[in-house]
Amino acid sequence: MASANAVLSPHVDAILPRTRPPLPDFTAELPPFEAAPGRERLIQFREALREAMSEEMRRDKRVFLLGEEVAQYNGAYKISQGMLDEFGPKRIIDSPISENGFAGLAVGAAMYGLKPIIEFMSWSFSLVAADQILNNVPKMLYMSGGQWGCPVVFRGNDGAGGQLGSTHSWCVEGLYSNVPGVKIVIPSNPYDAKGLLKTAIRDYDPVFFLESERMLGDKAHVPEEEYYIPFGQAHLRREGGDCTLVSFGRPVNFCLEADAALRKDGIECDVLDMRTIRPLDIDSIIRSVRKTGRLVVVDQCWPFASVASEVITQVVERAFDWLDHQPLRVNTEDVPTPYAKNLEAEYLPNPAKIAAAVRRSLGR
Amino acid sequence: MTTMAKDMHGAGAMKDQGPGKAQPAGTPASDLLPDQTLVKWLRDMLLIREFEMRCAQSYQQAKIGGFCHLYTGQEAVAVGTIASVEHDDPIVTAYRDHGHALARGMSPAACMAEMYGKVTGCAKGKGGSMHMFDRPNWLFGGHGIVGAQTPLGTGLAFAARYEWEVLGASVDGGPAKKKVSLAYLGDGALNQGALHEAMNLAGLYSIPVIYIVENNGYSMGTAIDRGTTMAHDLRKKADAYGIRGEIIDGFDVVSLYDHFKPVVDWCRAEQRPAFIDLKTYRYLGHSMSDPQKYRTKDEVEAFKGKDSIDALASRLMSADSPRAKKRGGPILDEAALQALQAEVREEVRRAVDEAEAAPTPDAAELYTDVFLNPQPNLSPSGDYTHGSRNPLL
Ligand SMILES: Cc1ncc(C[n+]2csc(CCOP(=O)(O)OP(=O)(O)O)c2C)c(N)n1
Ligand SMILES: [Mg+2]
Numbered sequence: 001m002a003s004a005n006a007v008l009s010p011h012v013d014a015i016l017p018r019t020r021p022p023l024p025d026f027t028a029e030l031p032p033f034e035a036a037p038g039r040e041r042l043i044q045f046r047e048a049l050r051e052a053m054s055e056e057m058r059r060d061k062r063v064f065l066l067g068e069e070v071a072q073y074n075g076a077y078k079i080s081q082g083m084l085d086e087f088g089p090k091r092i093i094d095s096p097i098s099e100n101g102f103a104g105l106a107v108g109a110a111m112y113g114l115k116p117i118i119e120f121m122s123w124s125f126s127l128v129a130a131d132q133i134l135n136n137v138p139k140m141l142y143m144s145g146g147q148w149g150c151p152v153v154f155r156g157n158d159g160a161g162g163q164l165g166s167t168h169s170w171c172v173e174g175l176y177s178n179v180p181g182v183k184i185v186i187p188s189n190p191y192d193a194k195g196l197l198k199t200a201i202r203d204y205d206p207v208f209f210l211e212s213e214r215m216l217g218d219k220a221h222v223p224e225e226e227y228y229i230p231f232g233q234a235h236l237r238r239e240g241g242d243c244t245l246v247s248f249g250r251p252v253n254f255c256l257e258a259d260a261a262l263r264k265d266g267i268e269c270d271v272l273d274m275r276t277i278r279p280l281d282i283d284s285i286i287r288s289v290r291k292t293g294r295l296v297v298v299d300q301c302w303p304f305a306s307v308a309s310e311v312i313t314q315v316v317e318r319a320f321d322w323l324d325h326q327p328l329r330v331n332t333e334d335v336p337t338p339y340a341k342n343l344e345a346e347y348l349p350n351p352a353k354i355a356a357a358v359r360r361s362l363g364r
Numbered sequence: 365m366t367t368m369a370k371d372m373h374g375a376g377a378m379k380d381q382g383p384g385k386a387q388p389a390g391t392p393a394s395d396l397l398p399d400q401t402l403v404k405w406l407r408d409m410l411l412i413r414e415f416e417m418r419c420a421q422s423y424q425q426a427k428i429g430g431f432c433h434l435y436t437g438q439e440a441v442a443v444g445t446i447a448s449v450e451h452d453d454p455i456v457t458a459y460r461d462h463g464h465a466l467a468r469g470m471s472p473a474a475c476m477a478e479m480y481g482k483v484t485g486c487a488k489g490k491g492g493s494m495h496m497f498d499r500p501n502w503l504f505g506g507h508g509i510v511g512a513q514t515p516l517g518t519g520l521a522f523a524a525r526y527e528w529e530v531l532g533a534s535v536d537g538g539p540a541k542k543k544v545s546l547a548y549l550g551d552g553a554l555n556q557g558a559l560h561e562a563m564n565l566a567g568l569y570s571i572p573v574i575y576i577v578e579n580n581g582y583s584m585g586t587a588i589d590r591g592t593t594m595a596h597d598l599r600k601k602a603d604a605y606g607i608r609g610e611i612i613d614g615f616d617v618v619s620l621y622d623h624f625k626p627v628v629d630w631c632r633a634e635q636r637p638a639f640i641d642l643k644t645y646r647y648l649g650h651s652m653s654d655p656q657k658y659r660t661k662d663e664v665e666a667f668k669g670k671d672s673i674d675a676l677a678s679r680l681m682s683a684d685s686p687r688a689k690k691r692g693g694p695i696l697d698e699a700a701l702q703a704l705q706a707e708v709r710e711e712v713r714r715a716v717d718e719a720e721a722a723p724t725p726d727a728a729e730l731y732t733d734v735f736l737n738p739q740p741n742l743s744p745s746g747d748y749t750h751g752s753r754n755p756l757l
Contacts (some may be wrong), residue, residue: 006737006739007738007750008736009736009737009750010750010753011750011753011754011757012736014499014753014754014757015736015757016736017536018535018536018537019531019533019535019536019537023737047543049560061530061531062535064526076543090526090529090530091530093569095565095570096564096565098561098564098565100515100557100558100561101515101518101558101561101564101565102515102560102561102565103515103728104512104514104515104516104518104519104558104561104562105516105518105519105522105562105565106519107515107516107519108456108504108515108516108517108518108519108520108521108522108523108545109519109522109523109526110519111504111516111519111520112454112504112519112520112523112535112536113523113535113536114523114526115412118548123405124570131509131512131558131708132512132515132558133508135512136507136512136516139732140505141733141735141736142490142733142734143487143490143491143495143497143505144487144490144491144495144497144499144505144733144754144756145485145486145487145488145489145490145491145497146488146732146751146753147487147497147498147499147753147756147757148497148499148504151736151737178742180734180742181734181735183735183739183742193543203737204736204737205735205736205737212464231739232739232740232741232742277742278742279739279741279742280741280742281741282741282744283741288630310744313744314744317744333447
C-alpha cells in the first residue's frame with residue numbers, strides 16, 4: 001500500500017519552482033464514493049475532468065491546457081467546454097495538429113517551471129509524439145543527473161469501442177508502461193476521474209492520464225469539494241471470496257457486470273479497480289489472492305507483454321503458493337482493431353468473457 | 365570535395381547572402397565591449413579546443429566511452445552566440461555540446477568528469493558526452509536525438525514569455541522580464557519533423573526562440589545539399605513559418621557577434637522567433653570513428669585557413685586595429701597569448717586529473733533521479749529513492 005504522504009527528494013527545492021503548490025495531504029479522508037440516496041451530485045465523466053482542471057488552474061497560474069481544439073471549439077469531446085471563457089487564450093491554448101511539436105514544447109515549458117496539461121485528442125495520436133513522451137519526458141530527471149524534472153500531465157482518450165478501426169483504437173498502456181519514469185493513471189468512473197486528475201496535476205512527476213471516449217458521458221456521483229486520490233491505491237469495488245478480478249479503466253465496469261451475473265450463481269469476486277498502473281498496488285492484489293486463491297486479470301491491451309502479463313508475473317513471483325489455479329487473463333484479441341461492430345465487440349474484453357474466465361478458474 | 369561544400373561555403377550562399385543578411389545598424393555591437401571581453405572570448409575558444417583535444421586523447425585510451433562528438437572548428441559559434449544573450453536566457457543544444465557547456469560557464473572539471481562517467485560529472489555520470497546539463501548556467505541539455513531539442517527550446521521561450529504575460533512574475537516569484545531562448549541544431553536536424561513543428565508553433569504563437577543552425581556542411585557523411593532542399597538559402601525554410609531568417613558567418617567571432625546580437629535584441633524586444641543559418645565547419649570527424657571519406661583534406665585545410673581562434677588572436681595582436689590605436693598598442697602580445705594558452709592547458713589538465721581520480725557512481729545511484737516523488741510499487745525490480753545532490757546544484 002502506498003504510504004499516505006510522500007517522501008520527496010531533499011533537493012526538490014533546487015529542482016522545482018518555489019511558487020509551486022505543495023503536494024496534497026493524502027492523510028485526509030476521501031469523501032464517500034457513493035452518496036446517500038437523494039444526495040447524489042450526478043455529473044458526467046467529462047465534467048469531472050473539467051472540474052479537476054479548472055480547480056487546479058484557479059489554484060496555480062502556472063497550469064495551462066494545450067491541445068487540439070481545446071479552446072475555441074470547446075474540446076473535441078467537450079471536456080474543456082467553457083474553460084476558454086474562464087481562463088482566456090493564454091492558458092487554454094488551441095494547438096495545430098502537431099503532437100510531436102506541442103509535446104516537446106510542454107517538455108521545455110515544464111523544465112522551465114510551468115505545469116502543462118497536454119490533451120491528446122486520442123492517445124492513438126501520441127504515437128507521433130513518441131520521441132518526446134518516451135525519450136524526453138520520463139528520462140529528463142535521470143539524464144540530467146537530477147537537475148530537471150518534467151512534470152507534464154498528458155491526457156486523452158485511450159482504447160477501442162467506438163468503431164474507429166485500428167489506427168484510432170490504441171490502448172497505449174501496454175506500450176508505455178514498459179518505460180520507467182512516468183506515472184500512469186487510468187480511472188474507470190467520474191469520481192475517480194476528478195480525484196485522480198487533481199492528484200496528477202499536483203504531482204511533481206510526469207503523468208500519463210488515460211481516459212476513455214466510451215465513458216465520457218457516464219454519470220456518477222462526484223463530490224463538489226476538492227479531493228485527491230493517492231496513486232497506487234486500488235479501490236475494492238466488490239468483495240467476494242471466490243476469485244480475484246483485477247482491472248484498469250473501462251473494463252473495470254465489465255468486471256462489475258460479470259460479477260453481478262456470477263453472483264446469481266453464487267460466485268462472488270473481489271473486484272479490484274487498480275486506478276493506476278504505475279504505481280501498481282500489487283499489495284492489494286496479493287492480499288486478495290491470498291484470500292481467493294484465484295486470479296483473473298482483465299486488460300484492454302493486447303495480451304503479449306501486456307499489463308496483464310505484468311500483474312500475473314508479479315503475483316506468481318510473490319504469491320505462487322497461494323494460487324489454487326493458474327492465473328488467467330482476459331485481453332483484447334491479438335489482432336489489429338476491426339471496424340465492423342460485431343467484430344469489434346468480439347475483439348474487446350466483455351462481461352461474458354470475464355465470467356467464463358472466472359468459471360474456468362473455479363472449475364465451474 | 366563535394367560540390368555541395370563548395371556551394372554552401374564557397375560560391376553559393378556565403379558570398380551572396382541576399383537581402384536578409386543581418387546588417388548591424390550603425391555602430392557594430394562589439395565596439396561597445398571592453399577589450400577584456402574579447403580576450404575572454406579568445407580564452408573560451410582556446411579552452412574548448414584544448415578540452416576537445418584532451419577528450420580525443422582520453423577516448424583513444426578508452427577512458428571515455430560511448431559516442432563522442434567534438435566541437436573543434438566550431439568554437440566561435442557557441443562563444444559568440446552565448447555572449448549575445450543574458451546569462452538567464454535559457455539555451456538547449458544537440459549532442460555536440462561540450463562547447464556550449466564550457467561557453468555557458470560549466471567548469472571543465474564537471475564536463476570532463478561527465479565524459480569519464482564519474483559521480484562528479486554534471487549529470488553524475490548518468491548523461492555522458494551527448495547529455496550535458498547545467499542548471500545554474502541555464503543550459504537545458506545536451507540532447508541525443510537529432511532535432512528533438514528544438515521543440516524544447518520553443519517551450520523554454522514559451523515559458524519565459526508566459527512568466528511576464530500570465531504570471532506577472534518569474535516562476536520563482538521574482539520579477540519577470542523579457543527573455544529569448546537559443547535552440548541550437550545541426551544542419552542534419554533541418555530534415556526532422558520536430559524542427560518544422562517547432563518553427564510553425566513559434567511563428568504561430570510568437571515565441572521568442574532563436575533557432576541556430578550550426579551549419580557545418582555535413583550530417584555525418586551527408587553533405588547538406590544531399591539532405592535538404594534550398595541548401596543554398598535556408599532562410600526560405602524560416603519564411604514558410606513567418607520567422608525572420610538570417611545567414612551569419614560563424615568563422616569570425618567578432619563579426620558573428622556584430623550580426624547576431626542585433627537579432628537577439630530584436631527577438632527580445634518584439635518577442636518574435638528567428639532562424640539563423642550559421643556557417644561553420646568541423647575540423648574533425650563526425651564522431652571518434654569517422655574515416656571521413658566524404659570530404660577531402662584540401663577542403664578541411666581550406667577551412668582551417670579561416671580558423672576562428674587564429675582570426676581573433678591576430679585581431680587582438682594587431683597594432684593597426686581601431687582598438688589598438690585607441691589604447692596605443694595591441695591588446696595582446698605574443699607572451700600574453702602564450703600565457704593564456706598555458707593557463708588553459710593547465711586548467712584542462714587539472715580537469716582530466718580530477719576526472720581520473722574521481723569515484724564512479726555508487727551502484728545505489730541506479731535507482732535514483734527517476735522520480736522526484738517516488739512511491740512504492742512504481743517498479744517490480746526495485747524501489748526508487750533519492751540520490752546524492754547534483755554537484756552543480
Ligand atoms: C533521430 C536520430 N536519427 C539519427 C541519429 C544518428 N545521428 C547522430 S548525429 C547524426 C548527424 C547529424 O548531423 P547534424 O545535425 O548536421 O549535426 P553535426 O553532427 O554536424 O553537429 C546522426 C545521423 C540520431 N542521433 N537521432
Ligand atoms: Mg552538421
